[in-house]
Amino acid sequence: MTMDQSRRTFLKRAAAVSIVGSAGPFVLNLAAIGEAAAASASDYKALVCIFLFGGNDYANTVIPYDQPSYDLYASLRSTLALPRDQLAGTVLLPATALAGARQYALAPTLAPLVPLFDAGRLAVALNVGTLIQPTSKSAYTAKSVPLPPKLFSHNDQQSFWQASSPEGAISGWGGRIGDLFQSGNGTSTLTCISAAGNSVFLSGRTAIQYSVSTTGPVPLLNNASSLFGSTATMTTLRALMTGARTNLFEDEHAKVSKRSLDLQAQVSGALAAGPAIATPFPSGNTLADQLRIVARLISVSQELGAKRQVFFVSLGGFDTHDGLLTTHPTLMTRLGAAMRAFHDAMVEIGAANKVTTFTASDFGRTLTSNADGSDHGWGSMHFVMGGAVNGRNFYGTPPIVANNGPDDVGQGRLLPTIGVDQYGATLASWFGVANSSMSTVLPNIVNYNPSTWNLGFV
């Protein structure tokens, strides 16, 4: 077995024997050391992952703007290229200029993010993607390094971004961060919270994802005490829904119901008593709806006894095989408006420096077009936002704009120069994960030079 596989087996066995809060056998010591150190945090921090499902088209999100690069972009993108004069309002002026006089502009409808960049609250990570280890084009072509399996497949790359392994993974790095901190939270089950349904990202080895609707927890029958005229029926209902069962499927369903009912009063109560957030969130925008409940939960984190939390929200529709020029700007509008509102809400509640938000996606897409859309790619551009971010800068290396150039594997599918592990390790490090614990969160990080684990954007 390779070292990676033996580590995976180790982790799987650890997961099989782990019990929340127990002193456990030696297999848990690694996590326990990190947990003991992290759980003593006295301040509050939150990570918010915005997952863009479908594979966001990098080339029309962060667009080459310097004339030579733009000309290459326009000729290679042909029918999909945005006119340069539409980009004048969103050109980014970083504190440190890019080498080679390279420049980028944001998609026109990401305009709400430009002031954040200028104020140092937004950073742009160039060419981030799934890798197992740093990879060059020659190594890729020769297949002389291990590559993430099932590149270009939606579900597997979504999983690999979130969990460092393809579909079937049972823990993600957001949850594995939660593993280290949940014992420091008053209610450990409120460590990893999703407003976007089930995702592997927030499931840890022991940390369990808690799912919430965009209006908060869903109470059972409005917490009525009787059902169909009988209090006994209501009591029986709750007991039947939540009682332990022998059949594994039944028992899992009962566990989810029990968790839901047990936490509802606490979370709904905290939200109801919490401050009204004045910052308007855009309507008709499911991402904004999700970020609003996240903002409200963060605003009552003290009441919930939470010190370290990881959140997951999402937006779909990014698989722009066709209609890219009509669909993508709408998606960018929704993304930009939702992110801006969330930033402003964090400022409003005094949490701007405590909350770091980052985008993620299955993959980028091709640079070249299929006539009216782009196909599955690999590396992509991503945003990191928050008061603690070292914004107003680009991180990573601007890829050469080409078709089958040095930085892409054909059709402008970028070969990532930042691995998701490095992106994640930078965020985890800010959050409080020590380097000694980093491999429990991101197993493949050990394949990178430790001096590159922290990219410095936050």
Place this chain on the structure above:
Amino acid sequence: MVEGDTAMAEQQALQRDASRDSASDPSPSTLAALGVSLGLAACGGGGGGGGGGVTTGSTPPPPAIVLPTRAQAARFLSQASMGSSKADIDTVAAQGFAAWLDAQFAMPRATSHWDWLVAAGFATSASMNSEAGFDPVMWRQLIASPDQLRQRVGMALLDFLVVGIGGVDLPWKQFAVAAYVDVLMDGAFGNFRTLLQNISTNVAMGYYLTFAGNRKANPATGSVPDENYARELMQLFTIGLLKLNPDGTNQMNGNAPIETYVQDDITGLARVFTGWNLDSADNSTPDRMRRPMVNNASLHETGAKVFLGTTIPAGTSGPQSLSLALDAIFAHPNVPPFISKQLIQRLVTSNPPPAYVARISAVFENNGNGVRGDLRAVVRAILLDVEARDDAIAATSTEGKLREPIMRLTGWARAFGATSPSGAWPIGDTSSSSTRLAQSPGRSPSVFNFFRPGYTPPNSAMATAGLVAPEFQIANEPSVIAYVNYMAALVPNGSGDFRADYTTISALAADSTGLVDEVAILLGASLSAATKASIKSAVDSLAASATANRVYSAILLTLASPEYLVQK
């Protein structure tokens, strides 16, 4: 296979079993199940079931066929229908599984979704740019149509040959998607190769997976064909990502599974799906939405198409290329286990033993008459297999599948005669995970469906045991409560004029034991004695004369019980 021979073969098989030493006989239910399976095997030997141990001359009287109990019938219908009415259960109990299947296979569709939409008045300009009519047409047949096996298999097919109306950006989209679902329903008992052909020229699919209007490469602009359909056709509809053994397990190269295709195969196959588009631009009626797409030769890639070790020669036309491509994919050894295992997961159980998958794959490969891809034979084999019929297997702690939320609604509706007299079927979009079912027919959020076949809930005993539980992908803290809230409103009040008829069940209302037992049977729920006692006790907390509330309580408590929620 000739239908009339089935009963004969069953009788012969049972006769063989009955001749065994009675002390070692398995339970009557297992006997019946095995007898039916053996009967199938006898039929499957090729050319009718007349073989076996019948001597010429004297024919011994046929032994009594062991018929299912009502509970067993309801359990079967949980696998083979969208829900069981009392009449359905009584029919299966009276005829046996095979006879019911035969009748279902022979039953024509009463009407197509398309024709219903037209008859209901949705082919007017007022409905052209909305989804009006879509939810009613999808719910109506699931609940009310007598061809229940077809409905169930059609929905199973829709779970992996996915089109969701949200991704079909067309005028008359309700018609386009209705026509797609008609393709699945009409093809549910036909040949899978035919189904592949029909979905690959379907307008809704062409828009959903973006190959309508796809064109050959343009060297001047650098554009190349859209790869979407080529990728998902292979990954999700036919062969999957990893090479499979006939029993559904992964083929291994040392420690590693083996991929079925690489990016170049997708790029090569994408060239096949060029030049296809709707056959007209006429939007004055929906009609073009159900006519197959046609191929425009000038936009079709004329070069050779190379994929999966196949080469379609240069100069091959669009339609011929499509046919050759689908032939090549259909012939791939992955197809039988890939399709068989998913159908088993949709109908019977989330974790079929490899031997079960292998038996069904074999039927897919050859239905007994040398035909590959016979879905009718496959469905029959799945439902009559001992794995599906044996009560003892059903009772093991690792067995079962979480019922899809859609089927919990249709199950209740069929059990208690819920109908919409006006024909409006005002149930609507039930996708909300905070107020409804987290699932709605024809409204998958992506081509990956509401849940993946390989999903396992993290931090669960299933994960530790290496089991999958696909339907749990939409079970979370909001949705499990939302379901109960929603059913607690539907059970007594329905929705609009869509309401249940509790007349028959109300006759048992004063007898809490009888009420609870019958509700469980009608819903196909195998409840433990303890659960029944709990529900009975709750029912008895009401006066015996509180008929309506007693009925509602028994039904909702059953619908909310994990023992009901997990189909076994």
